Amino acid sequence: AQSVTQLGSHVSVSEGALVLLRCNYSSSVPPYLFWYVQYPNQGLQLLLKYTSAATLVKGINGFEAEFKKSETSFHLTKPSAHMSDAAEYFCAVSDSGGSYIPTFGRGTSLIVHP
Amino acid sequence: EAQVTQNPRYLITVTGKKLTVTCSQNMNHEYMSWYRQDPGLGLRQIYYSMNVEVTDKGDVPEGYKVSRKEKRNFPLILESPSPNQTSLYFCASSFLSGNEKLFFGSGTQLSVL
Numbered sequence: 001a002q003s004v005t006q007l008g009s010h011v012s013v014s015e016g017a018l019v020l021l022r023c024n025y026s027s028s029v030p031p032y033l034f035w036y037v038q039y040p041n042q043g044l045q046l047l048l049k050y051t052s053a054a055t056l057v058k059g060i061n062g063f064e065a066e067f068k069k070s071e072t073s074f075h076l077t078k079p080s081a082h083m084s085d086a087a088e089y090f091c092a093v094s095d096s097g098g099s100y101i102p103t104f105g106r107g108t109s110l111i112v113h114p
Numbered sequence: 115e116a117q118v119t120q121n122p123r124y125l126i127t128v129t130g131k132k133l134t135v136t137c138s139q140n141m142n143h144e145y146m147s148w149y150r151q152d153p154g155l156g157l158r159q160i161y162y163s164m165n166v167e168v169t170d171k172g173d174v175p176e177g178y179k180v181s182r183k184e185k186r187n188f189p190l191i192l193e194s195p196s197p198n199q200t201s202l203y204f205c206a207s208s209f210l211s212g213n214e215k216l217f218f219g220s221g222t223q224l225s226v227l
Contacts, residue, residue, distance in 0.1 A: 032213045034215065041221075042221075043219050044206075051213040095212055100212045100214075102212075104149075104156055106156030
């Protein structure tokens with residue numbers, strides 16, 4: 001069984017500040033991990049994914065995430081927030097054991113203040 | 115262009131009136147899935163399909179039906195909609211492998227009065 005916990009349903013930052021969105025997972029087998037972004041009135045789109053290669057994964061729009069096995073975490077960061085980053089962010093996990101049913105976290109709404 | 119197409123984009127209906135939300139993908143994906151998104155609850159899976167004629171329940175299947183007669187289509191059917199099914203619905207698809215990303219449709223905002 002697998003699960004995802006996203007700490008904080010809302011995160012508020014000022015434009016130019018560091019963005020940190022937290023994701024912790026549980027999985028009985030090595031996981032595949034994803035971050036998706038949902039802009040207002042749109043569907044979800046992939047931001048980045050971890051599939052057991054490099055532990056630091058770079059995605060679109062300057063976002064990156066680091067897989068830390070010891071902490072079972074996959075936090076999403078961006079050095080400098082932009083107004084256009086305001087969106088809903090979802091962390092998801094699927095397993096490498098052959099049963100492909102991804103599990104999503106509840107999402108974190110990123111609010112960017114001018 | 116690779117895409118998942120959902121229709122309609124918005125739908126207002128009344129309690130008990132059967133409706134279908136269509137979903138079609140043009141990427142030859144085996145896996146297709148329906149989610150509903152509600153404030154504070156994130157994405158919850160309704161039904162999914164691993165291939166043609168293979169469907170299974172997700173976390174919140176009550177009140178919904180699906181069918182997968184063709185690989186590209188995966189309609190969501192509400193036989194007798196109720197107000198608690200008012201929600202934002204998303205269809206998604208991918209190749210059947212744990213490290214493949216999901217492609218999402220643009221969503222269907224359903225209101226049941």
